[in-house]
Amino acid sequence: MKALRSVMRIRPFRRLWLVLGVASLGDWLGLLATAIFASAQVTGSAAKGLVFGSTIAVRLLPALVLGPVAGVLADRFDRRLTMVVCDILRFLLFLSIPLTALVVDNAGLIVTWAAVATFLIEAITLIWIPAKEAAVPNLIPRARLEISNQLTLITTYGITPVIAALSLSALDAFVRSGVVPQPPEWAEPAQLALYFNAFSRLAIAVVVFFGIKEISGRGDRREVREQGMLRQFVDGWKYVGKTPMVRGLVLGILGAFGGGGIVIGTARFFTASLGAGDAAFYLLFGTLFIGLGAGIGLGPVIVRNLSRRRWFGMSIVLAAGSVMFLAFALHLAMAILGALLVGAGAGMAFLAGTTLLGGEIGDDVRGRVFAVVNTGTRMILMIAIALSGVIVGAGGSRRVEIAGVSVSFSSTRALLLVAGAVGIVAGISAFRQMDDKRGVPVLADLWGSMRGRPLSAAEPGHADGLFVVFEGGEGAGKSTQVKALAEALRGHGRTVVCTREPGATEIGAEIRNLVLHRDSPSPRAEALLYAADRAHHVATVVRPALARGEVVISDRYIDSSLAYQGAGRTLPVEEISWLSSWATGGLKPDLVVLLDVDPAVGLSRAAGRGEGADRLEREATSFHERVRYAFLDLAAADPRRYLVLDASRSPEELARAIMDRVLAMTQDRDEPVMAGADNGRNGA
Numbered sequence: 001m002k003a004l005r006s007v008m009r010i011r012p013f014r015r016l017w018l019v020l021g022v023a024s025l026g027d028w029l030g031l032l033a034t035a036i037f038a039s040a041q042v043t044g045s046a047a048k049g050l051v052f053g054s055t056i057a058v059r060l061l062p063a064l065v066l067g068p069v070a071g072v073l074a075d076r077f078d079r080r081l082t083m084v085v086c087d088i089l090r091f092l093l094f095l096s097i098p099l100t101a102l103v104v105d106n107a108g109l110i111v112t113w114a115a116v117a118t119f120l121i122e123a124i125t126l127i128w129i130p131a132k133e134a135a136v137p138n139l140i141p142r143a144r145l146e147i148s149n150q151l152t153l154i155t156t157y158g159i160t161p162v163i164a165a166l167s168l169s170a171l172d173a174f175v176r177s178g179v180v181p182q183p184p185e186w187a188e189p190a191q192l193a194l195y196f197n198a199f200s201r202l203a204i205a206v207v208v209f210f211g212i213k214e215i216s217g218r219g220d221r222r223e224v225r226e227q228g229m230l231r232q233f234v235d236g237w238k239y240v241g242k243t244p245m246v247r248g249l250v251l252g253i254l255g256a257f258g259g260g261g262i263v264i265g266t267a268r269f270f271t272a273s274l275g276a277g278d279a280a281f282y283l284l285f286g287t288l289f290i291g292l293g294a295g296i297g298l299g300p301v302i303v304r305n306l307s308r309r310r311w312f313g314m315s316i317v318l319a320a321g322s323v324m325f326l327a328f329a330l331h332l333a334m335a336i337l338g339a340l341l342v343g344a345g346a347g348m349a350f351l352a353g354t355t356l357l358g359g360e361i362g363d364d365v366r367g368r369v370f371a372v373v374n375t376g377t378r379m380i381l382m383i384a385i386a387l388s389g390v391i392v393g394a395g396g397s398r399r400v401e402i403a404g405v406s407v408s409f410s411s412t413r414a415l416l417l418v419a420g421a422v423g424i425v426a427g428i429s430a431f432r433q434m435d436d437k438r439g440v441p442v443l444a445d446l447w448g449s450m451r452g453r454p455l456s457a458a459e460p461g462h463a464d465g466l467f468v469v470f471e472g473g474e475g476a477g478k479s480t481q482v483k484a485l486a487e488a489l490r491g492h493g494r495t496v497v498c499t500r501e502p503g504a505t506e507i508g509a510e511i512r513n514l515v516l517h518r519d520s521p522s523p524r525a526e527a528l529l530y531a532a533d534r535a536h537h538v539a540t541v542v543r544p545a546l547a548r549g550e551v552v553i554s555d556r557y558i559d560s561s562l563a564y565q566g567a568g569r570t571l572p573v574e575e576i577s578w579l580s581s582w583a584t585g586g587l588k589p590d591l592v593v594l595l596d597v598d599p600a601v602g603l604s605r606a607a608g609r610g611e612g613a614d615r616l617e618r619e620a621t622s623f624h625e626r627v628r629y630a631f632l633d634l635a636a637a638d639p640r641r642y643l644v645l646d647a648s649r650s651p652e653e654l655a656r657a658i659m660d661r662v663l664a665m666t667q668d669r670d671e672p673v674m675a676g677a678d679n680g681r682n683g684a
């Protein structure tokens with residue numbers, strides 16, 4: 001009574017959260033303990049695998065048969081009473097499983113009753129869940145629904161399964177340690193877990209009945225809901241099937257849960273293949289859920305502003321890749337790492353998925369899509385656990401002689417390998433279907449996001465036009481070659497726009513004057529001024545010309561900022577790159593012609609023009625050396641996009657080499673010369 005009074009002092013939504021936590025712990029204990037209890041009644045690896053898998057499989061049947069109907073039933077009655085009656089029934093059923101073993105001496109009968117009781121429990125749970133879900137928004141302030149969602153996921157899939165696995169593991173180790181005399185039959189660890197589960201249900205019934213009266217809800221709109229729910233549920237399934245983004249999302253979530261299920265289902269056999277025992281199984285099971293909890297709890301902190309659509313696909317690939325890693329795990333430490341990563345990937349995919357479901361799906365269908373996901377994840381998890389348990393139980397492990405070498409083949413590892421490969425394909429296809437930043441490099445985007453600077457999505461690209469850029473140090477001969485190429489292309493009947501940075505626009509001319517001929521701006525201000533010139537130049541000159549299908553030849557572009565402000569001024573090159581990528585909306589040139597020249601030669605050529613040196617030309621030789629090698633490094637990192645030429649060659653020779661390359665490119669793209677498909681020009 002005292003305990004109940006302290007619970008009553010907690011605010012209603014916190015009380016509900018407490019109840020959900022205890023309920024979830026009981027559920028996980030029940031799931032594990034029932035399966036272990038049932039498989040302990042038989043002997044032999046195949047029989048144990050079959051019983052373990054089938055007992056769990058029985059839990060998915062009600063969802064298959066009763067899923068939609070149970071939701072309607074739950075809406076007919078007072079939610080609080082529904083939850084209380086369901087919990088009392090589940091208390092009795094959970095209690096009956098270990099008690100049967102005490103009064104009946106027939107393994108077949110005990111296993112059958114465990115399966116029947118499990119089926120009934122699951123059917124009742126299907127009525128309990130909608131009643132609870134409908135109550136949550138009444139108890140939690142709207143502004144806190146999202147964080148509460150994260151909290152609930154962590155509790156359900158992160159904290160309570162870990163506590164369940166660790167408690168069972170500890171109980172098992174304690175009982176077998178010999179510290180206490182051999183426990184009586186009714187006090188075996190699995191039995192104790194089932195009693196705990198039963199009494200946790202009774203406690204929840206009491207708290208909900210006396211402590212959370214708000215769950216009952218208000219108003220009586222049952223008739224409308226009764227009529228509509230089944231039909232609405234079917235409409236929800238149709239919507240999921242028809243909408244590619246939602247379909248990808250739902251399939252991805254189910255795939256992630258499927259992978260997790262296979263890891264759980266094979267874990268007992270897997271730990272045996274590592275030469276470890278039952279405690280290792282519980283450890284692996286717990287580790288998987290620690291990963292899940294960490295993925296849900298820490299994932300958003302790590303990836304920060306990464307596009308949720310991209311995060312979702314990447315997380316599935318992480319989970320699936322880790323399942324494959326598990327297949328090759330040679331010892332328990334590797335297996336623990338693999339299980340942790342599987343959990344983290346699946347957890348992040350689940351959170352990103354539910355966030356996307358909440359944010360990108362219209363309010364009118366959101367509830368039903370969530371229902372599909374809830375029922376689907378439940379079923380897929382159970383199917384994966386059950387089937388993999390059965391397959392590896394029957395498949396076993398054998399040694400085969402291949403070319404005189406004895407190789408060990410285990411069905412557990414083969415299954416993990418196949419599941420991982422399928423998951424990777426599913427993750428990549430979900431990523432492709434949903435990607436909202438096409439053309440933006442994935443890893444650079446991830447790295448940038450983790451550091452708080454995600455790459456911007458590329459602006460819509462232009463299929464037509466050709467964008468050629470000339471880069472190089474002072475006096476390398478860029479302006480000379482820009483003119484030569486333009487004339488040659490015009491001779492081929494092309495429309496050409498010659499432009500430059502900085503200073504091609506009216507605003508650009510003022511910026512050019514500021515950066516080259518006025519007081520020295522600070523390095524960061526200088527970088528921003530060049531970026532501002534570039535943003536305006538690309539938006540008003542380059543993109544429009546490309547859209548018209550013309551050839552744009554620019555004297556300098558992004559690489560000049562990377563070389564001068566990055567290497568020259570020693571500002572972080574990645575930051576300069578991000579700035580330029582943002583300024584240009586990710587527009588990349590089709591070809592960069594780098595005219596490489598010794599700075600001393602280039603500077604003396606520039607001086608020969610007799611126009612006086614600008615601020616940058618007056619920089620030290622070491623500055624110009626750094627600039628030169630930065631250009632060369634950039635070209636080496638992306639050789640297909642660059643043409644590097646020794647600028648000490650004659651202007652005519654250089655012009656021929658450049659024209660040859662441009663003609664070769666245009667032929668590759670198929671005539672007409674400039675009308676190629678977007679070739680990655682719009683990447684960041």
Ligand SMILES: Nc1ncnc2c1ncn2[C@@H]1O[C@H](COP(=O)(O)OP(=O)(O)OP(=O)(O)O)[C@@H](O)[C@H]1O
Nearest residue numbers: 473474475476477478479480605606647649650651
């Ligand atoms: N290949 C070459 N060999 C010798 N001199 C050249 C060559 N190309 C250009 N020049 C001469 O070098 C000088 C600088 O050339 P240009 O203006 O084309 O260079 P730039 O790279 O555009 O210079 P800046 O970086 O200062 O704008 C000019 O006087 C030009 O005639």
Ligand SMILES: Cc1cn([C@H]2C[C@H](O)[C@@H](COP(=O)(O)O)O2)c(=O)[nH]c1=O
Nearest residue numbers: 501502530556557560561564565616617
């Ligand atoms: C685009 C760009 C240019 N610079 C520097 C490089 C040169 O010193 C001048 C431009 O003069 P040019 O005669 O037109 O070559 O500006 C730079 O530092 N950063 C840039 O992004």
